[in-house]
Amino acid sequence: xxxxxxxxxxxxxxxxxxxxxxxxxxxxxxxxxxxxxxxxxxxxxxxxxxxxxxxxxxxxxxxxxxxxxxxxxxxxxxxxxxxxxxxxxxxxxxxxxxxxxxxxxxxxxxxxxxxxxxxxxxxxxxxxxxxxxxxxxxxxxxxxxxxxxxxxxxxxxxxxxxxxxxxxxxxxxxxxxxxxxxxxxxxxxxxxxxxxxxxxxxxxxxxxxxxxxxxxxxxxxxxxxxxxxxxxxxxxxxxxxxxxxxxxxxxxxxxxxxxxxxxxxxxxxxxxxxxxxxxx
Amino acid sequence: xxxxxxxxxxxxxxxxxxxxxxxxxxxxxxxxxxxxxxxxxxxxxxxxxxxxxxxxxxxxxxxxxxxxxxxxxxxxxxxxxxxxxxxxxxxxxxxxxxxxxxxxxxxxxxxxxxxxxxxxxxxxxxxxxxxxxxxxxxxxxxxxxxxxxxxxxxxxxxxxxxxxxxxxxxxxxxxxxxxxxxxxxxxxxxxxxxxxxxxxxxxxxxxxxxxxxxxxxxxxxxxxxxxxxxxxxxxxxxxxxxxxxxxxxxxxxxxxxxxxxxxxxxxxxxxxxxxxxxx
Numbered sequence: 237x238x239x240x241x242x243x244x245x246x247x248x249x250x251x252x253x254x255x256x257x258x259x260x261x262x263x264x265x266x267x268x269x270x271x272x273x274x275x276x277x278x279x280x281x282x283x284x285x286x287x288x289x290x291x292x293x294x295x296x297x298x299x300x301x302x303x304x305x306x307x308x309x310x311x312x313x314x315x316x317x318x319x320x321x322x323x324x325x326x327x328x329x330x331x332x333x334x335x336x337x338x339x340x341x342x343x344x345x346x347x348x349x350x351x352x353x354x355x356x357x358x359x360x361x362x363x364x365x366x367x368x369x370x371x372x373x374x375x376x377x378x379x380x381x382x383x384x385x386x387x388x389x390x391x392x393x394x395x396x397x398x399x400x401x402x403x404x405x406x407x408x409x410x411x412x413x414x415x416x417x418x419x420x421x422x423x424x425x426x427x428x429x430x431x432x433x434x435x436x437x438x439x440x441x442x443x444x445x446x447x448x449x450x451x452x453x454x455x456x457x458x459x460x461x462x463x464x465x466x467x468x469x470x471x472x473x474x475x476x477x478x479x480x481x482x483x484x485x486x487x488x489x490x491x492x493x494x495x496x497x498x499x500x501x502x503x504x505x506x507x508x509x510x511x512x513x514x515x516x
Numbered sequence: 517x518x519x520x521x522x523x524x525x526x527x528x529x530x531x532x533x534x535x536x537x538x539x540x541x542x543x544x545x546x547x548x549x550x551x552x553x554x555x556x557x558x559x560x561x562x563x564x565x566x567x568x569x570x571x572x573x574x575x576x577x578x579x580x581x582x583x584x585x586x587x588x589x590x591x592x593x594x595x596x597x598x599x600x601x602x603x604x605x606x607x608x609x610x611x612x613x614x615x616x617x618x619x620x621x622x623x624x625x626x627x628x629x630x631x632x633x634x635x636x637x638x639x640x641x642x643x644x645x646x647x648x649x650x651x652x653x654x655x656x657x658x659x660x661x662x663x664x665x666x667x668x669x670x671x672x673x674x675x676x677x678x679x680x681x682x683x684x685x686x687x688x689x690x691x692x693x694x695x696x697x698x699x700x701x702x703x704x705x706x707x708x709x710x711x712x713x714x715x716x717x718x719x720x721x722x723x724x725x726x727x728x729x730x731x732x733x734x735x736x737x738x739x740x741x742x743x744x745x746x747x748x749x750x751x752x753x754x755x756x757x758x759x760x761x762x763x764x765x766x767x768x769x770x771x772x773x774x775x776x777x778x779x780x781x782x783x784x785x786x787x788x789x790x791x792x793x794x795x
Binding site: 313314315316317318319322323326327330349353354446447448449450451453454461464465481483484487488490491494495498499 | 597598601602603604605606607609610613614616617709713714716717720733736737740743744745746747750753754757758761762
């Protein structure tokens with residue numbers, strides 16, 4: 237990065253750290269923070285949308301929709317979220333590949349699950365074996381976003397259902413006595429009012445979302461945990477670094493990063509809720 | 517191979533007892549059920565020990581945070597903030613790397629009468645190392661719950677206790693502690709459920725599963741990797757977890773009715789699963 241870094245005598249000086257911390261690997265490490273932050277920012281609105289659909293579905297009068305919604309809303313209460321993070325990406329991947337396999341290679345009649353293998357014809361692979369690396373990483377990132385959105389959509393659905401129930405009954409009754417239709421009651425009364433009650437829960441959900449981002453590592457994405465492990469270790473599968481095992485410092489750095497993000501979000505949400513409470 | 521044979525082979529596999537080799541080919545549903553079920557031993561072990569030790573220290577941390585001594589209250593506050601504000605996953609990694617740095621042989625502690633050897637190598641094993649992390653984590657979460665409950669104890673109750681001339685010790689035992697427990701019990705139930713769920717993170721977070729003896733999710737993941745069919749092992753583990761979550765709700769519900777038995781039935785607080793407590 238810097239000119240003086242080419243000088244070997246610098247190795248013994250403190251200045252060396254400025255070279256070390258700006259090496260190519262470290263730049264990838266810093267970029268992976270952007271991956272985490274972009275995941276949070278993309279997932280939050282999608283999961284809010286999923287949560288909205290889930291909670292509205294669970295209040296529907298159509299019985300099938302109602303029970304699907306209720307199942308979606310309540311399933312995260314009994315099963316650890318990490319099970320979903322392991323289950324959803326592989327499931328979506330297999331569903332996509334299976335349907336592509338059925339469409340593209342109809343001549344193969346054998347079952348796709350053969351013994352301990354999942355075999356689809358090579359044209360149905362997702363992404364294709366011949367695709368460049370960036371398509372592979374984008375695909376796995378999209379799968380990660382989808383699984384985070386589904387899990388956090390279920391959490392949001394919980395919060396939003398609670399908030400809808402918290403809207404005072406008298407307001408709904410008043411709206412009905414004015415002759416509003418069911419849709420009007422939802423659009424004009426329940427949904428605008430609901431936000432007020434949902435905000436504490438949603439701010440909490442934002443914290444949960446931040447705190448679950450390290451699980452990206454389990455989905456095989458080169459996120460901050462991956463890089464902390466990779467750079468911090470004294471040797472990887474390919475390289476041997478001249479420094480001893482520094483993983484502890486890298487992980488403590490991540491800990492501080494997460495504490496900072498949590499603290500900042502806490503302050504921001506306090507400001508928002510003060511504003512809303514002031515307005516009402 | 518019959519299912520009974522499988523149970524005797526793999527029923528205690530998570531403890532390292534039984535058949536050493538995990539099934540590799542022709543994996544039956546029975547094998548998946550038995551192995552994943554045997555892995556539950558570790559989830560239950562972590563949950564019971566972390567919760568029961570954490571309960572006591574959580575109360576002390578909550579009292580510290582609530583105390584008028586600024587120094588103590590700051591310690592309580594920061595302890596809670598650090599463990600609630602950071603991901604459990606990162607805490608596991610940090611703790612493991614710190615534990616690895618300890619000398620392998622063990623530290624001799626020369627207490628005046630006896631010499632104790634602290635086996636530091638156990639710290640890098642999941643049964644102790646991960647338990648310590650889970651214990652500190654649940655302490656912080658429960659301490660926050662108890663702290664909120666301490667703040668909501670009616671002033672009048674404490675005034676009444678003071679005017680009766682109760683000593684501070686009996687004031688705590690007779691007035692503050694039961695009320696705190698009663699107010700916080702529904703939230704504490706949630707904390708117990710989600711701590712139980714969090715135990716499934718242990719073997720994915722640096723702590724190695726020695727001799728392939730891991731928890732339920734470790735085996736479920738093993739089967740999903742081996743068979744490339746996630747539709748059997750994950751629903752099995754989901755079934756087990758839902759079952760045990762219902763058990764927790766039942767057990768804590770019994771205690772809840774005990775705590776509230778002096779109240780008229782319409783004032784009793786009900787336990788609802790809220791999701792604020794997942795990590």
